[in-house]
Amino acid sequence: MDQGVEFVARAVMIGVGATIVMDLWAVFLKRVFSIPSLGYQVVGRWLASMPSGKFRHDNILKAAPVPGEGAIGWTAHYVIGVLFAAILLAIVGLGWAKAPTFHPALLMGVVTVAAPFLIMQPGFGFGVAASKTPAPTTARIRSLMTHTVFGIGLYLAAMLTKGVI
Template sequence: MRQVITDIFAFILVVGIGSTLVLDGWAVLLDKVAGLTPTNWGFVGRWLVGLSRGQAVLDGANTAEPSRAEKGLGWAFHYLVGLGYAALVVMLYGTMIISAPHAGAFIVVGMMISTLAGMTILMPGMGAGFLGAKLPNQGQKIAMMIVGHGVFAAAQFACALALAQLLAP
């Protein structure tokens, strides 16, 4: 039993952090190559602070550069969500996914669920409206989110495969 728990924690850490790092690398690449600005995790931190005060939507009135605390909170949240998605894979597909990863699990969690959460929770919370309806470039933002979360799902699968190889007897 102890080994199963150790394997679950290893899976969550490797897949959660590894895939989130790849997603961040993808965002940096898009910024450098195409000039597409990545998510400002400081504003996400500001939104989280607002949530703690009962404000569900970031109102956009405070456009000041996020504080160090807001940036730290936003980045921590970003990585905790990555860990959460890795844990969700195990919860939905069982511990066998650790030794025998299959792409379908990561498409469902890493791409479909995470994209829907972004469009139905994060976008509205950040003031962009449900599915980004208030954005002037809604279609582009949704397309970029789908592609980014596809990269995230592929990275989850790659990290899971690598870990399965390391854990194999």
């Protein structure tokens, strides 16, 4: 198989798998501890406002809903998961996907928390690393936990798909 095709196929399988693990974590937190996640419609609202030049909100939760924001947000959530998996594969190589080890995946998961801290939360009007939220430390810990779970998901998805291609 062509290496480019294999790279894309593995990035999709691993990224989607890791994102599913992250979503299952959110369901677990909600059902067991009544901890709701931010909903991906907010991500869709943020992304849908960009073509009109609005990249930062005072508070995205107070912005008017956008048609299709849920679908936009959920699609972006999975596309971002695939992109993070592709970055991991670009760094560690395709060989890792054929014989996954835990630490690179976990490290990648932890590093990905930079995206919400430095891009999404400021864009939502929540400040860098949720500094403008009512409980920034709680928000930071939840983000770090979720992205750590994403890293675990990268490893698990790689383990489950290593023999597929």
